[in-house]
Amino acid sequence: MNNFLVIGSGAREHAIVNALYSSRLDSKIYCIGNSYNPGIMKLCFEYVVGDYNSSSFVVNYANKNKIDYAIIGPENPLEAGVSDALWEANIKVVGPKKELAKIETSKAFTRNLQVDYGIPGGPKFQSFTTLNGVAEYFEELNHEFVIKFDGLAGGKGVKVYGEHIETIPDALDYCKSIIDSGGSFLIEEKFIGEEFSLMSFCDGKNIQHMPIVQDHKRAYENDSGPNTGGMGTYSDYNHSLPFLNDTDIESAKKINLLTMEALKNKTGMDYIGILYGGFMAVKNGVRLIEYNARFGDPEAMNVLSILKTDFIDICKRMVSASLDKIKIEFENKATVCKYSVPNGYPDNPVKNQIIDISDIKDKDKLFYASVNIEGDNLIETGSRTLAVISVAETIVDAERSAEDNIKRVKGPVFHRSDIGTKELVDSRKSNMDKIRC
Known part of the structure; x- marks a missing residue:
């Protein structure tokens, strides 16, 4: 008998819990969610609502319940280093450590990794922390570009010129809004397909x-x-x-x-x-x-x-x-x-x-x-x-x-x-x- 902890309480995590529950192998399923998900609750031995982005909260809960394996559903706990903390507590984790999770949490990290290691499939791109050179780079890409907030945005941080943004002033305004919030962004060539x-x-x-x-x-x-x-x-x-x-x-x-x-x-x-x-x-x-x-x-x-x-x-x-x-x-x-x-x-x-x-x-x-x-x-x-x-x-x-x-x-x-x-x-x-x- 193994104890599994699933972190997250959305439909994705409901599917993960369902897959664990359907296993031929005996297990006890625990879950930490941010609200009460009735589908997950029905399948779990125990379900608690708490801050699953808090490494200390998650590790304390895992230790208390003698968790053997953890599966991290959402991206935010990965960025918060919850996987690292669980491994340090000798709990095996399906979900990469914080540095590795940069493959999602930082667009610049991913593109630079592609360049540094010769991984095909990348676009022309530049990273920006100010508006200096932005308009010129739009021109260089013949106005076929995508603006990407360099961080987590729930799938909503990408703006495609000609689809989400119709004019260059609007594109510059979006870039400025990212800078004003203390963020950075990438401009990439737009793919058609x-x-x-x-x-x-x-x-x-x-x-x-x-x-x-x-x-x-x-x-x-x-x-x-x-x-x-x-x-x-x-x-x-x-x-x-x-x-x-x-x-x-x-x-x-x-x-x-x-x-x-x-x-x-x-x-x-x-x-x-x-x-x-x-x-x-x-x-x-x-x-x-x-x-x-x-x-x-x-x-x-x-x-x-x-x-x-x-x-x-x-x-x-x-x-x-x-x-x-x-x-x-x-x-x-x-x-x-x-x-x-x-x-x-x-x-x-x-x-x-x-x-x-x-x-x-x-x-x-x-x-x-x-x-x-x-x-x-x-x-x-x-x-x-x-x-x-x-x-x-x-x-x-x-x-x-x-x-x-x-x-x-x-x-x-x-x-x-x-x-x-x-x-x-x-x-x-x-x-x-x-x-x-």
């Missing part, structure tokens, strides 16, 4: 890859509106996507491997946990957009829903540098995940409203996110509220089932009905065909 996510299990020496997923960051139908943490995702039965070819997939896998190895060479430490590459397929190959140092949300729900290999076994292999001793397998099924979010999300969401899920047919495919429990009521707390996942033979069939469930959520919420539809998936392939013709 289709995005996809490749997450990999890492033990610092070995790497095994998960099925490829496509996320949808924009809030509204047809990829319009502001960026969000992710409104939904889909994956295909063959673990690729209709707009990708075999060379694209192998290129992305190679970049993830080279990055894990470069992190070891740069820091002297093993990268243990999930390495999540955000990629773009372009006219002549694959480019790296960014890295995350943990499971994606929603992507975790897609891949863990079709994982055949025991998740506890995978976790134990990651922390013992023995991933090469198992073959991680996934079902050959398609998945679609859709989020229900509060009206006004992401910029001005309604908060603390009652959500009714009584009409949802398959509650086993429901993952709770930014919610709380007050009496007998489920309350949305202002961010993404809950997600449904559907698994089927095809993306189209999975989408129909996911849509049928998510539309049954009652309350001041909305979702993107187009994610996973034949029309949207076909448009992605058509767009990629045009780019590569």
Whole structure:
């Protein structure tokens, strides 16, 4: 019997806890969340609400409950050094140490790592802490640029010129707002293509890859509106996507491997946990957009829903540098995940409203996110509220089932009905065909 501690209380962590709970291996599951997630609470031996970014709080709780393994869901505890503190307390952690987590927490760190270690797929870029030279660099990139806040921003710190920002004065204003808040930023060349996510299990020496997923960051139908943490995702039965070819997939896998190895060479430490590459397929190959140092949300729900290999076994292999001793397998099924979010999300969401899920047919495919429990009521707390996942033979069939469930959520919420539809998936392939013709 092993004691597992999951840190975090969103839909991603609900999926992680569900994967632990489904294991054939005996375990006790504990969780530290920042609110009461009813889905996680139902599966845990103990659930507490506390500051999971506090190393002392987490370590004290872990020691008190004789925790053997910890899994860190969100990025903020990684940046706060919670993984380092747990390892120092002799608790094995799925989630990289603070220095390694810079692969997500610092855009400049990632781009410089690519340059220093010859990792392909990077853009032209420059880092800035003032406005000096910014307008000139816009010109150098022929106004085909992206501005990236150099830090954590919940998936909302990236502004693409021509999409989120329409004029050069607006671009300069955004840069100034970052500087005024004490931050820094990167300006990168803009890639044209289709995005996809490749997450990999890492033990610092070995790497095994998960099925490829496509996320949808924009809030509204047809990829319009502001960026969000992710409104939904889909994956295909063959673990690729209709707009990708075999060379694209192998290129992305190679970049993830080279990055894990470069992190070891740069820091002297093993990268243990999930390495999540955000990629773009372009006219002549694959480019790296960014890295995350943990499971994606929603992507975790897609891949863990079709994982055949025991998740506890995978976790134990990651922390013992023995991933090469198992073959991680996934079902050959398609998945679609859709989020229900509060009206006004992401910029001005309604908060603390009652959500009714009584009409949802398959509650086993429901993952709770930014919610709380007050009496007998489920309350949305202002961010993404809950997600449904559907698994089927095809993306189209999975989408129909996911849509049928998510539309049954009652309350001041909305979702993107187009994610996973034949029309949207076909448009992605058509767009990629045009780019590569």
